[in-house]
């Protein structure tokens with residue numbers, strides 16, 4: 001058993017009484033102390049603390065997994081494959097029913113672009129089509145969908161968004177960030193019909209097993225509309241809880257406004273051991289993969305593009321101030337260096353002592369583009385948590401290499417430097433933006449290989465033990481739970497995973513092949529292979 005505590009003690013036995021760990025130590029002692037216990041021999045397996053995935057869009061993804069076309073599963077190689085998948089759906093759906101697709105990644109298509117309106121029209125003249133990118137930063141729509149949303153050649157780019165046009169000045173159907181307008185399913189005035197409550201609930205219930213199968217006992221969920229919270233509440237009411245969920249509710253440019261949240265009086269920590277309010281999340285830029293992350297130097301080949309700012313600076317600072325003063329923990333999505341600076345400037349602008357900021361454990365999400373000089377030092381000085389995704393190296397590292405020049409990627413995912421500076425770090429998947437399997441992320445943190453085997457800045461590699469702590473101990477601390485969960489200690493919640501081999505003795509190249517054989521949440525086995 002690997003508790004991952006300092007000094008890396010290897011233990012033989014763990015005892016669980018009710019929902020808590022009651023003993024950790026030698027086997028003889030355990031047998032003497034608990035003579036009547038039911039004994040589970042894990043037979044060559046290794047126990048580690050349960051995994052917390054500290055940034056997911058799991059509820060949203062569970063809809064993707066069964067209700068919409070999931071391009072992550074379809075794995076289209078070109079635009080023809082994308083339109084084939086739509087044609088298949090159109091063949092079974094009645095006319096007028098919206099066809100929705102998720103996790104479309106144009107850099108994985110031979111054409112390296114989204115399909116155009118005309119290409120989508122060719123397979124769907126009676127069904128509006130809206131296809132969303134990985135992370136939902138960009139949508140591609142057919143003519144019916146554009147018409148429904150009232151987007152035409154005369155529609156101007158909104159602040160923080162970009163409508164692509166063809167040579168004739170007509171929209172191509174590709175809409176970036178805020179330009180998704182009423183095709184953004186999360187907007188209150190969206191024209192994209194919601195999935196039925198019954199369908200959504202069934203999809204979520206089925207997909208929770210996926211979490212447990214990967215050893216995940218808790219998630220920090222990032223909902224963007226009220227349904228993404230209410231469905232979890234319903235699930236925990238109707239079924240035995242199999243995962244702990246902490247909500248970081250989107251506070252600006254979403255249906256769940258921070259001002260409404262503040263008025264409710266709900267604060268970080270409200271809830272119970274299974275469902276809890278973590279805090280509020282603000283997203284200030286787009287994704288690097290599509291050239292929408294806020295950067296300082298224009299993207300190579302795009303002299304006018306330095307990324308998209310999705311919220312107004314003054315409004316953002318005010319939201320940070322109010323949230324902090326009211327006792328809400330803040331998570332800020334900032335991909336590009338200019339977005340990271342905007343986040344750091346905001347925390348600085350609210351002018352509270354570092355100790356006050358650090359006490360609240362506010363988080364910067366992503367921040368993996370190579371930091372500008374002094375940027376990591378500022379993250380440290382402001383007492384912020386770096387919440388990032390080494391698994392992106394595997395998932396989109398090759399796409400970054402097409403967007404950025406090689407020297408612009410030196411120091412990408414700067415985990416080793418952040419550790420040296422003493423910045424609190426946690427790792428997560430941002431699922432469905434990268435794979436849920438935590439061992440894919442752990443391998444990426446250690447070997448730093450893209451999916452085609454290109455190594456991105458080996459000097460930022462860290463060891464397996466540290467990577468595991470960033471997915472077990474660290475997220476419990478970020479969520480103010482370090483006194484009762486996240487560790488294998490007597491008195492702590494019995495959240496643990498049995499894996500088929502010792503991660504610390506596994507060759508780095510094989511880390512992603514580690515299999516979970518049992519997952520225990522609150523003393524109950526929720527998954528047994």
Ligand SMILES: [Zn+2]
Nearest residue numbers: 055057222430
């Ligand atoms: Zn995210």
